[in-house]
Amino acid sequence: MAATRTLSHTVAVIKINNPPVNALSTPVCQALIKELAEVKKDPSVEAIVLCGANGKFSAGADIREFSSAARRTVSLEDINAEIESTTKPVVAAIEGVALGGGLELALSCHYRVAHIKTVMGLPEVLIGILPAAGGTQRLPRLIGIPAALDIIVRGRHVPATEAFQLGIVDEVVPSSAIAAAVQMARKVIGKPMDSRRLSTNAVQYNINVDAFLDTALEKAKRQFRGAQAPLACIEAVRASAQLPYQRGIEKERQLFASLWATGQPQAQQYAFFSERNVGKWTLPSGERWDNVRPCQIRTAAVIGLGTMGRGIVTSLSKSNIPVIALEQDTKQLDSGKKAVNSLLEREAEKLKKQGNSFAEGNGLGSVHFTLNFEDLKNVDLVIEAVYENMNLKKDIFRKLSSIMKPDAFLCTNTSGLNIDEIASVTNRPQLVIGTHFFSPANIMRLLEVVRGRHTSPTTIATAMSLGKMLGKVAVLVGNCPLFVGNRMLGPYLEQANYLLEEGYYPEEVDQALEEFGFAMGPFRMMDLAGLDVGWRSRMEKGLAGSGVPPGTPARQREGNRYCPLADMLCELGRFGQKSGKGWYQYEKPGGRHAHPDPWVRDFLAKYRKTYNIKQQAVHPEQILQRCLYALINEGFRVLEDGIASGPEDIDVIYNNGYGWPKHRGGPMYYASAVGLHEVLMVLEGYHKANPDVPSMKPSFLLKKLAAVGGPPIKEWRTQLGKLPNKL
């Protein structure tokens, strides 16, 4: 039953019932219409309570229906209008979540009662659309333009206590919201209802709405780099102030249709479901997310309090997991402790602003700092987060192996080292796993969980479940140099470097990719990460520094093209932000504002002259094609090698760890949207002209899919048949 009805005295309680989140699917909407019609004409009913089954009001419209053939035949706003115009008072009993269409439904009720642990909001913007069941018109009428705009444009979850302060709900209760709503319904029977019908009210404001919204629009254009939904949300809110309700609704629908035509909602909704699907991991042996039980992690330890370690400690502590944080000397321990405490204070401040405190207990209190390895011996799981050096990591794992209790999990936070080699020095390779966090680890949502050859399914389940506990999107990947995200970055950065050789400047390449929607272009990103990191690794591989065989041409390695520009900057001490100079110049070492550097322009001009490189006329569109298609091609190779289980996994990694714009779905989705044949043609053309750049040689899988007509991404798996699986 999509909705059920019971009677409590003269109050009819209509309950939405569509597990798991009571999405307002077409059958639910049809059931609501039927129940409403019946209670309206039932003389024994004097008031109505609307609620959701299983402690959840509703997570909104059924997103799957948007793109499915089963297009909705019932308009949610028509149901809302029907509820609002009812002469019997309707009270929403909000529990769990009231999101999107769920909150819009509640806003059409005459009163709202919420359980204290509820969150509500209009997160449509996050899936590329705008609230289109009256939310952009009713919410400003209830709480004013600035507060409504903030909620609609950011799509944030508003806790019940804040919702009460803002006036979204009339009462917050610590016990059953349904019982409280029934009580309220009985109290308001017979009371005047006109002012409770939000659509009949005018928006109240004492600001210059146009100027306010113009400023918001400019800010949103800068902040959301090409995403259209936030801009449409602002225009819809503008309509609420300027137009009568019904015309505002027309505008809302019009904006929805225009957004749909951009293709962005489809990309963002693909990203939404991909994020959920990556949690459903499956191993070739048949073990899966739903048949392997994770172990409970009651205590954890982190080794190393550098940038990564600090973020990981904060993240664990924030999730209420007691942590032991270990450093090798007092100086580093003290500075790590200070940094962690300050991060935790900031987190506490954030929660306080949202009207919350740390869930149970105090996050700060749960961190114990130590220099003594013995202190770690009883924790359930340890995350090693020292710098990227195989010998150092092996030393630590040897030690852990002898100290830790036998069933403790040993995780390494490496961004690309071989998990099997690290596991090989332990007495429990089945409990060793890679947990690749992204910096800052207390903020970035991505966690690459890297399975080694001997890692057990229980260890995988535990690491994936830990990711969820930390509020992260955990993606299971196979063990290969650099794993998935960083491996794909290689060819992308390589092309960015070649573009400099050929006549571009860092700021021009960055601008093209930032206009595409990346949070940061490749050169700003390299400056932030530190140019010395890659330099050290290239030196270890004999590609840079004294290990390069004598007589090797400067722009060649092993017969292939090589760009030594980044090595040359490092030799001059230009490591990026940390040294105040890199591809850009900064106000000071550690400064964060990148300014184009005339020195770099001069340096590039001399370099091109030295190597007699003719400046080529590269069209800005080619910057995108070369960098992005190089990255995508490597993505296909990752699939070919069985390192990721599907294109969605790669897209989730890029959306959440590398600043890929979600409104473009992810690199593999983008390839499918651009057309695989187009991607293949560009790669083929480039590779023919540049056979000394092997990364641009089109991958086998790309060719295979292009040959069958470049099917949409959801059909790739069936088209490709059985692929190797190294998970």
Ligand SMILES: CCCCCCCCCCCCC[C@H](O)CC(=O)SCCNC(=O)CCNC(=O)[C@H](O)C(C)(C)COP(=O)(O)OP(=O)(O)OC[C@H]1O[C@@H](n2cnc3c(N)ncnc32)[C@H](O)[C@@H]1OP(=O)(O)O
């Ligand atoms: C011009 C052409 C137009 C064509 C289209 C015409 C249609 C026009 C109609 C317009 C009407 C608009 C009405 C309204 O404004 C629009 C909306 O309401 S959109 C939905 C807004 N809501 C959300 O975005 C909430 C999304 N969900 C979440 O944030 C979270 O799921 C949660 C609710 C906070 C719960 O989180 P968790 O507990 O972590 O659980 P999961 O996230 O794993 O979810 C569990 C399960 O539920 C599925 N699911 C969640 N929400 C929805 C949803 N709204 N619709 C469908 N399915 C949903 C999720 O995928 C998981 O599924 P599983 O993986 O278990 O299969």
